[in-house]
Amino acid sequence: MSDAPIVVEDLTKVYRMGDVEVKALRGVSLTIEAGSFTAIMGASGSGKSTLMNILGCLDRPTSGRYLLDGRDVSRLDVNDLAEMRNRSLGFVFQNFSLLPRTSALENVELPLIYGGAPAKQRHEKAMHALGRVGLGGRADHKPNQLSGGQQQRVAIARALVNSPRILLADEPTGALDSRTSIEIMALIQELGVSGITVILVTHEPDIAAYASRLVVVKDGLIQSDIRQVPEKAELPPADAEGGAS
Secondary structure, eight states, rough: OOOOOOEEEEEEEEEEEEEEEEEOOOEEEEEEEETEEEEEEOTTTHHHHHHHHTTSSOOOEEEEEEEEEEEEEOOOOHHHHHHHHHHHHEEETTTOOTTTTTTTOOOOOHHHHTTOOOOHHHHHHHHHHHHHHHGGGGTTTOOGGGHHHHHHEEEEEEEEHOOOOOOEEESTTSSSHHHHHHHHHHHHHHHHHTTTTEEEESOHHHHHHTTSSEEEEETTTEEEEEOOOOOOOOOOOSSSTTOOO
C-alpha cells in the first residue's frame, strides 16, 4: 500500500440536471505525496472545484476510488466522513468563512468545539495556531476589525488548529490584493516546508507558480502534470503581526 496520503484512481463525477448529464470529471488518477505542495489549476468549469470537493470529502465520486490515508472514502458513512475531515483535513476558502460577530480566537476554536475538546485545551490550541500565523496579538479582534489578509490568516489558523496532515486551499488569494496575496502564499509555503501536504486550487498562473507541482485540469481530465521549481513568495516589508491590508 502506498504511504501517499491521497491516491485517486479513475475518478468520475456525473451531475444530472433533469434529462441532462454533466460530466464534471471523466477519469482522473492522481497520487499526492506527503509533504508536497500541489497546485490544481483550470478555467471555470474545468472540474478543478469538483475534484477539490471530492478530495475534501465534501462530495462523493460517481465511480472510481479515492484513498485518503489508506482508507477508501467511498466506503465511509456520513459520520466517518465528518470525523475524517475534522482529523485529517484543514480547509481555507476564498471568502474566509469567518463568523462576523465572533473574535479571531473563537473562530479558530470552532473545529475544536465540533470535536468536543474542553475549553482550556481549545484556548491553548487556538492561541498557538494564531501565533503560528502571526496574529497572537489579535485574538480578541472581530473580523471587521481585521484587514483582508489578517482575516485569511485567521482562516488558516482555524484550518491548522486540529493539526491536519493535509491543507486544502480553494482560491485562498481570490479576494486579496497582490501584495497581500504574496504574504498569504509565503505563509502557505512555510506550512509546506513544515511537513503539511498542501493542495491549492487556483485559476491564476502566478499563484500556481508558488507550488512545486502543477496539475492542470481541462474538461474533467488532467491535461498536464508537471514538477516545477517553485517561485519564492517574498514577504513584503510589513510587520508580521499587523500583516498587509
